[in-house]
Amino acid sequence: MTQPTQAGAPPPGETSAQIVAIAATQDMAAFEALFRDFGPRIRAYLLKLTRDRQAAEDLMQETMLAIWRKAGQFDPARGQASAWIFTIARNIWIDAWRKQKRPTFDHDDPALVPDPEPDAPERMVLSQSGAALHEALKTLPPEQVELIRLSFFDDASHSTIAAQTGLPIGTVKSRIRLAFGRLRTALEEFK
Amino acid sequence: MTQIRHHIGEDLLIEYAAGTLSEGWSLAVACHLAMCPQCRQQLALAEATAGAMLEELQPADGPSGSWDALKARLDAEPEPKAKPIARPASATLPEPLRSYLGGDVESLKWRNLGNARQILIETDDETTQTRLLCIAAGKPVPEHSHGGRELTLVLTGSFHDELDSFGPGDVEDADGSVTHQPIAGPEADCICLAVTDAPLKFSSRLVRLIQPILGI
Numbered sequence A: 001m002t003q004p005t006q007a008g009a010p011p012p013g014e015t016s017a018q019i020v021a022i023a024a025t026q027d028m029a030a031f032e033a034l035f036r037d038f039g040p041r042i043r044a045y046l047l048k049l050t051r052d053r054q055a056a057e058d059l060m061q062e063t064m065l066a067i068w069r070k071a072g073q074f075d076p077a078r079g080q081a082s083a084w085i086f087t088i089a090r091n092i093w094i095d096a097w098r099k100q101k102r103p104t105f106d107h108d109d110p111a112l113v114p115d116p117e118p119d120a121p122e123r124m125v126l127s128q129s130g131a132a133l134h135e136a137l138k139t140l141p142p143e144q145v146e147l148i149r150l151s152f153f154d155d156a157s158h159s160t161i162a163a164q165t166g167l168p169i170g171t172v173k174s175r176i177r178l179a180f181g182r183l184r185t186a187l188e189e190f191k
Numbered sequence B: 001m002t003q004i005r006h007h008i009g010e011d012l013l014i015e016y017a018a019g020t021l022s023e024g025w026s027l028a029v030a031c032h033l034a035m036c037p038q039c040r041q042q043l044a045l046a047e048a049t050a051g052a053m054l055e056e057l058q059p060a061d062g063p064s065g066s067w068d069a070l071k072a073r074l075d076a077e078p079e080p081k082a083k084p085i086a087r088p089a090s091a092t093l094p095e096p097l098r099s100y101l102g103g104d105v106e107s108l109k110w111r112n113l114g115n116a117r118q119i120l121i122e123t124d125d126e127t128t129q130t131r132l133l134c135i136a137a138g139k140p141v142p143e144h145s146h147g148g149r150e151l152t153l154v155l156t157g158s159f160h161d162e163l164d165s166f167g168p169g170d171v172e173d174a175d176g177s178v179t180h181q182p183i184a185g186p187e188a189d190c191i192c193l194a195v196t197d198a199p200l201k202f203s204s205r206l207v208r209l210i211q212p213i214l215g216i
C-alpha cells in the first residue's frame, strides 16, 4: 500500500486528539491516521538531516514507535502536537544517528523554578495557536524564514551555516536572532 | 528567588532546540532552563516554530511497506509500562546536573584549588570541558580562561566584578577577550557550572612548543 502524499497540513487540533486517543485506548486507527499525516513529513525532516534514504526511513519508524510509547506523556496544555512530534524525531536523530547525549531539565524536578501563573504576561507565547504561528511565519521576509528553517532542518551548527553561506559567524547569529525577534513581534500582533 | 538578569544566549538556545548543540554546552543550557521559566518559554517558541515548519515540509515518500513494517513492530511490542521516576523531596542543584554528579551538594567530593574547589564533570563531548566550581565567600574566582568561549552558570551564591553581578541562574558568557577577576559575594560560597571550549590538543611536542609563537 502506498501512502498518498498530502500537501496540506492536518487540521488544527486533529493531531493532538489522535495522540490523546493513542494514550487513552491504544487507538490503532488514530495511530495510522497520524502516520499518514506525519510519517512522510518526519521522513522528509530526517532525510534533510541525514541525506540517507534508508536512515531516514529507519529513524522515522523509530520516531513513530516512540510516539506510540510516549503518547501518555503528551500534554496538550503544554504546547502544540507538532512541536512535541518534532522534539521526539529530533531526540531520536541525536541519539541514534549522531550518537550524542542531549541533557534535559525535568519538569517535575524539586529544584526547578516553576512557571509563573497562567495569566502572567510571560505566558503569552504558549497560549498562541498553531495557526497564529503559521500566519506569523508568513509575515517574515523569505530569507529570515529560510535561516530559521536552516537552523532546524539542516545538520548545521551556526558556524556550519556561516561556512555554507559565506557569512561571518557573528552575522549569521545576529540574523537568526533578528528573525526570531521578528517572529515574536508578529506573534504578539496576533494575540 | 531573585530575578535572573543574564540569560543564556539565543544562539545557544536555538542550537539546543535544533539538536545541534554539543553535550557540554547543552548541560549548561539545560541547567539554566531548569532555573529560568522565561528561557523555557523561548525554547517552547523555538520548538513550536520547528513543529510548524515540520507541518509545512514537503512530505517524502518512503517504501510501500512502511506502514505494514511499523504495524508488525507494534504488534510485537509489549504493553507500554510507565517507569516511575524517583525524585527527592527537595534539592539544591537542578537536574540534569545531579545525575551527572551522582548526587546533590552535600555528597560532592571536591578537589581543593586554594580559594576554590572544583569537580571535573565527565561528558562524552570532546569539544568542551565541564566542571563545577565552588568559590569561597568573598574570595576571587581563580583565573581559568584560555581564550575560547566560556559559560559560567551561577547555581548558588553570587559573584561580581566592577561592572556587573551574577546571582543564581545568571549566565556569564565570556569570549576570552575579557580579562577580569570576579569576586564571590560575601554572603555565601558560590557554586557555578563552568563550560569552556576544550583546549586544543597537539600530539607533537614540536607543535606544542611553537603553539605560543603561532598564537593557537
Ligand SMILES: [Zn+2]
Pocket: B004, B006, B007, B008, B032, B036, B038, B039, B040
Ligand atoms: Zn533565562
